[in-house]
Amino acid sequence: MKRQLPLAIIFLCGAFTLFQYFIPHEQSEYLYEFVALDWPPIIGVFALMLGIFSLIRVSWGKIRRKSENWPYAIVTLIGLAGMIATGLPGIGDHNAPAVRWQFNYIVYPVSATMFSILSFFIASAAYRAFRARSFLATVLLVSAVIVMIRFFPLGPLTDPVGTTADWVLNVPNLAAKRAIVIGVGLGIVATALKIVLGIERSYMGRD
């Protein structure tokens, strides 16, 4: 029963979602509306609670043990408490000035900074990675340079470079991307079917 019940739930949910997708009938959509659209957010709320509990436990453990960089754990907990406190209904709300302030002056600059720093890593990685060590590496290098310089005002060369860059993006890039997407798609379908049919059970832990 401990194994059969979860498998039955997975099979029913998977089969229902699969068949509903191909049945554009009102009754089918009604069922979907009241089953699929209501249950996952409810499950998500519990997952969120679990996540918050886990974050508090891990951060508190770091502070207690004085692990490496433990003061950052204090900042994490203060940030978590501050955002929850100011965003709770009754105290504030999701649009309250305090929430907006935290968003505009903490979340916004921090995430923008993190993303901007990436450009420095990309520059350094490009310098190291794009070496013409072999024929394929040279093809990669030349393609990357053509795609990068397509924005440059190059006088009479602007149009040919632009056309070549478009070709690189629309032919080899597209063919490779399609192969990857189709491969990944087939993999997803196979894995989903294995889960729905109970062949793949690793998500239940070791059995």
Added chain:
Amino acid sequence: MNFFEKMFAIDRRWVYLTLFVAVVVSLLLDFSIPVPISKEARNIYNYIEGLNAGDAIHLALDYDPSVSAELDPMTLSVLKQCFTKDIKVIITALHQFGPALAAERIDTAVARHAALTGEKKINGVDFVYLGYKPYPVLIILGMGQNYRIPFPRDYYGVSLDSLPMMANIRNYSDVKAVINISGTSATDWWISYGNGRYGVPLAIGVTGVMATEYYPYLQTDQIFGLLGGLKGAAEYEMLVNTPGPAVEGMKVQIVAHAIIILFIVIGNVGFFAMRRSEKRKA
């Protein structure tokens, strides 16, 4: 270590410093870069231009502050065009860090339109902002049936049924297109479920690093237009005749790209010189 070996193994901190100086200097210098308009950007512009006043589109803003430098100009330009053409806009933000950002961009677009034309666009009449709900796939599928399923109320807590603009809008059948401006995988869900299942015409604006991934969908007409990164944003700013931060940012991007290419060339010169010297020794 000889000169070529040094070229081969420049410390990464020199790369960082050079890039930093180049970016700062290019920001300070006064020059401009021509912005040729691509077919995929023009397609979006022409599509919206071809709509009638009173038609509705859905603007899905699925991004967070980290990519706002690239995507904000797209959002503001599309909103400017819609407001100018008197096209109704339904706006959602399906990224957990996106709702407040989207609300502010809408406020900015409304204020700019008012300053430009003296006309105040009204929430619920000219546009509706639905905000955020978790699980993008479910929300996209839900809106395909009825906007009121995932969003019974808008971002400001007003019932959708009480908003005049929503009186004749039930689902994607009642909007002319979805324009998805995104820095997340929500774009994939819009392609698979918004366009794939419900057949709504879809155009996307994505970050520079994401853009190449979506060319296959352009060729198959699963999307009818594509704005890629700062360049795409600059193109749209030019199309709506409001050159702004994206056009300004193009000069920084070009200088940064030039620096990266320069380092690639230096690295390769060092690499070949070292290989030749090793061959001679052997």
